Amino acid sequence: xxxxxxxxxxxxxxxxxxxxxxxxxxxxxxxxxxxxxxxxxxxxxxxxxxxxxxxxxxxxxxxxxxxxxxxxxxxxxxxxxxxxxxxxxxxxxxxxxxxxxxxxxxxxxxxxxxxxxxxxxxxxxxxxxxxxxxxxxxxxxxxxxxxxxxxxxxxxxxxxxxxxxxxxxxxxxxxxxxxxxxxxxxxxxxxxxxxxxxxxxxxxxxxxxxxxxxxxxxxxxxxxxxxxxxxxxxxxxxxxxxxxxxxxxxxxxxxxxxxx
Amino acid sequence: xxxxxxxxxxxxxxxxxxxxxxxxxxxxxxxxxxxxxxxxxxxxxxxxxxxxxxxxxxxxxxxxxxxxxxxxxxxxxxxxxxxxxxxxxxxxxxxxxxxxxxxxxxxxxxxxxxxxxxxxxxxxxxxxxxxxxxxxxxxxxxxxxxxxxxxxxxxxxxxxxxxxxxxxxxxxxxxxxxxxxxxxxxxxxxxxxxxxxxxxxxxxxxxxxxxxxxxxxxxxxxxxxxxxxxxxxxxxxxxxxxxxxxxxxxxxxxxxxxxx
Numbered sequence: 001x002x003x004x005x006x007x008x009x010x011x012x013x014x015x016x017x018x019x020x021x022x023x024x025x026x027x028x029x030x031x032x033x034x035x036x037x038x039x040x041x042x043x044x045x046x047x048x049x050x051x052x053x054x055x056x057x058x059x060x061x062x063x064x065x066x067x068x069x070x071x072x073x074x075x076x077x078x079x080x081x082x083x084x085x086x087x088x089x090x091x092x093x094x095x096x097x098x099x100x101x102x103x104x105x106x107x108x109x110x111x112x113x114x115x116x117x118x119x120x121x122x123x124x125x126x127x128x129x130x131x132x133x134x135x136x137x138x139x140x141x142x143x144x145x146x147x148x149x150x151x152x153x154x155x156x157x158x159x160x161x162x163x164x165x166x167x168x169x170x171x172x173x174x175x176x177x178x179x180x181x182x183x184x185x186x187x188x189x190x191x192x193x194x195x196x197x198x199x200x201x202x203x204x205x206x207x208x209x210x211x212x213x214x215x216x217x218x219x220x221x222x223x224x225x226x227x228x229x230x231x232x233x234x235x236x237x238x239x240x241x242x243x244x245x246x247x248x249x250x251x252x253x254x255x256x257x258x259x260x
Numbered sequence: 261x262x263x264x265x266x267x268x269x270x271x272x273x274x275x276x277x278x279x280x281x282x283x284x285x286x287x288x289x290x291x292x293x294x295x296x297x298x299x300x301x302x303x304x305x306x307x308x309x310x311x312x313x314x315x316x317x318x319x320x321x322x323x324x325x326x327x328x329x330x331x332x333x334x335x336x337x338x339x340x341x342x343x344x345x346x347x348x349x350x351x352x353x354x355x356x357x358x359x360x361x362x363x364x365x366x367x368x369x370x371x372x373x374x375x376x377x378x379x380x381x382x383x384x385x386x387x388x389x390x391x392x393x394x395x396x397x398x399x400x401x402x403x404x405x406x407x408x409x410x411x412x413x414x415x416x417x418x419x420x421x422x423x424x425x426x427x428x429x430x431x432x433x434x435x436x437x438x439x440x441x442x443x444x445x446x447x448x449x450x451x452x453x454x455x456x457x458x459x460x461x462x463x464x465x466x467x468x469x470x471x472x473x474x475x476x477x478x479x480x481x482x483x484x485x486x487x488x489x490x491x492x493x494x495x496x497x498x499x500x501x502x503x504x505x506x507x508x509x510x511x512x513x514x515x516x517x518x519x520x
Contacts, residue, residue, distance in 0.1 A: 019469055022305045023440075024295030025484065026471070028288075031310065035284030045282045047317070050291065050308040053469070057307070080450045081470035082457035122453030157472065180283075190340045193382030197342035209279055209313070210341035211286070212417065224285065 007228045010175035012038055013065040014048040017058055017076035017086050018156055021050050030075040030161050037165060042177035043071065053077055058089035066093075066151050071172065073165070076156030078145065080122040087146070090153055091130035101129035104144050111142035137167045176228045181237050185221040185244050188212065192221060195243045202239065205232035267488045270435035272298055273325040274308040277318055277336035277346050278416055281310050290335040290421050297425060302437035303331065313337055318349035326353075326411050331432065333425070336416030338405065340382040347406070350413055351390035361389035364404050371402035397427045436488045441497050445481040445504050448472065452481060455503045462499065465492035 014034045020026040031048045038045045046069060051057040058077075065072045077086030091098035104127035112119040126143035129135065136145035136152065138160060145154040145164045154164040185192050189212045200208045206227040213220060223240055227233040274294045280286040291308045298305050306329060311317040318337075325332045337346030351358035364387035372379040386403035389395065396405035396412065398420060405414040405424045414424040445452050449472045460468045466487040473480060483500055487493040 019467070019486075020471055020484070021291070022295055022308065023299050023438075023486075024292050024297075024305075027292045031281070032284050032287045035282055037284075039283050045284075046312060048282065048310040052306060079470070079472065080453040082453070082460050083467075083469050117448070117450065120450065120454065122457075123450040125453070178283075188377070190377065190380065190383040193340040193342070193385070194380065197382075200342050207279070207343075209343050210339070211280055212339065224280070226283075 008042075008175040009228075010043040010071070010173060011069045012043050012045050012071040012073065013069045014045060015058075015061050015065060015072060015074040016048065016050040016156075017053060017074060018050070019052050019083075021076075022052055029158050030156070033158070033162055034073055034165065037169060039178065041169060041172065042174040043172060044175070044178065053083050053085060055085055055089045055092065058086060059093045062090060062093040062151060066149060070150060072151045073168075074151065074153050075161050078126065078143070078153060078155055080125050084125070086153060087128050087130065090146075090148055090151060093151075094130065094148055096148070097131045098128055099131065100124060100127045101133075101135070103135055104129050107135075107138075107142050107144055136164050139163050139167070178226050178228055179230055179233055180224055180226040181233060183223045183225070183237070183240055183244065185223055186248055187221060187244070188219045189221045192223075192243070192247060195247070196223065196240070199236065199239045199243060203232060203236040205229050206236040208236065208240070268302075268435040269488075270303045270331070270433060271329045272303050272305050272331040272333065273329045274305060275318075275321050275325060275332060275334040276308065276310040276416075277313060277334060278310070279312050279343075281336075282312055289418050290416070293418070293422055294333055294425065297429060299438065301429060301432065302434040303432060304435070304438065313343050313345060315345055315349045315352065318346060319353045322350060322353040322411060326409060330410060332411045333428075334411065334413045335421050338386065338403070338413060338415055340385050344385070346413060347388050347390065350393075350406075350408055350411060353411075354390065354408055356408070357391045358388055359391065360384060360387045361393075361395070363395055364389050367395075367398075367402050367404055396424050399423050399427070438486050438488055439490055439493055440484055440486040441493060443483045443485070443497070443500055443504065445483055446508055447481060447504070448479045449481045452483075452503070452507060455507070456483065456500070459496065459499045459503060463492060463496040465489050466496040468496065468500070 014031050016028050021028045035045045049061050051061050077084045088098055108119055108127055129146050130148050133146040133148040138144050140160045140163045152168050154161050189210055206225055209224045211222045225236045274291050276288050281288045295305050309321050311321050337344045348358055368379055368387055389406050390408050393406040393408040396407060398404050400420045400423045412428050414421050449470055466485050469484040471482045485496050
């Protein structure tokens with residue numbers, strides 16, 4: 001066996017921009033998409049924020065998050081209407097100018113030449129890109145997102161957001177992936193909590209989470225064990241499985257209790 | 261007509277606590293619930309954050325949000341297992357002690373006496389409440405949430421979270437409600453953006469948002485006009501409706517463009 005190297009850890013935050021999420025009109029699904037895709041490629045999503053279409057709120061969140069994490073992904077506010085202010089706010093956050101970008105104009109010209117829509121001044125707003133940014137292709141509807149420093153700015157519409165993320169993912173530096181195993185305890189949380197806490201203490205290299213769920217009248221718990229170290233993970237799984245076997249020798253008891 | 265008074269504005273933030281949201285295993289729905297209910301009673305949800313089950317992350321977010329907003333609502337991390345650390349983190353955020361609370365113990369004792377479950381030491385953890393906090397009743401499963409200063413700490417399971425919010429809502433001070441009207445433009449965003457921006461400039465007392473959607477092959481836009489001032493709102497609605505009527509005299513054009 002070789003010398004054990006330190007784990008490579010890459011971190012990220014997500015910033016959702018949009019009044020419509022904070023008024024409850026729209027249910028965000030972009031955080032969940034980013035969470036799933038980053039977990040798969042070994043980047044830890046450590047925080048998500050939702051702010052309104054408000055320049056000061058966006059600037060302040062972008063400055064803070066881009067310092068704290070390796071990557072920041074944003075969704076929303078890059079369309080053609082007056083309430084789309086994300087590009088300007090990102091430029092302001094990094095103290096750079098913003099202007100119509102020739103590469104972005106070319107993309108829009110090609111797209112609208114192939115449609116029966118006019119590339120009017122409102123649509124041209126979507127070519128406004130902070131100076132120094134790289135474009136993120138938009139395979140759905142052409143108007144690009146962009147990357148400035150460690151911030152990736154993408155559309156809010158989930159189908160377009162996901163298409164842009166697919167373009168971005170191969171360009172990111174991954175870390176060591178957190179692997180996970182899920183075990184159904186067949187028992188309510190309160191029944192397993194003490195022993196599970198003991199197992200967590202004995203397996204410091206793993207993170208053990210406990211997630212109650214109700215299936216009809218049956219109250220049970222999913223135990224999720226996570227680690228970058230597959231050996232540590234396997235050892236914790238063995239102990240959790242043994243605990244569950246022993247506890248389930250008693251007949252599982254039903255009831256209603258508080259969870260999580 | 262009387263003298264026009266200043267609008268009463270109440271603000272709030274939501275803090276979702278849970279690794280399971282940031283790993284993508286669970287889709288958060290509590291932000292959306294808070295957003296909808298606060299909008300109805302006249303409290304503006306201005307920010308939401310999702311952090312991991314990490315004491316430092318929780319403490320830091322609670323301290324920041326409780327200073328910035330009138331109310332902070334949290335969900336998650338108050339169950340019986342070792343990974344439920346929210347109550348301790350809230351105590352730490354406000355530099356107070358935490359202990360088993362006699363009122364909470366009484367609630368749990370009554371609940372478990374009526375069940376065939378045992379009130380073991382793990383379940384008793386759910387009675388640990390920061391000193392000075394008021395309890396939030398839990399009509400679903402008894403183990404209470406709590407309020408400390410302007411922070412309302414509730415369970416993560418949506419059914420319990422919603423029940424606790426129902427207990428909290430009547431105790432909150434409301435502001436003047438933001439009223440809204442939604443108008444379907446029947447046109448893609450890029451087609452209405454310039455005129456809509458003009459209307460926004462002429463109606464500074466309103467917030468006009470533009471939200472594209474796809475219905476089959478039909479691309480359209482919902483325009484949402486919001487204001488605390490019902491007269492200002494009505495005036496903006498008239499202008500938006502007139503704009504749409506005029507634009508729709510041209511045959512609506514279909515196509516695919518970037519949005520939002």
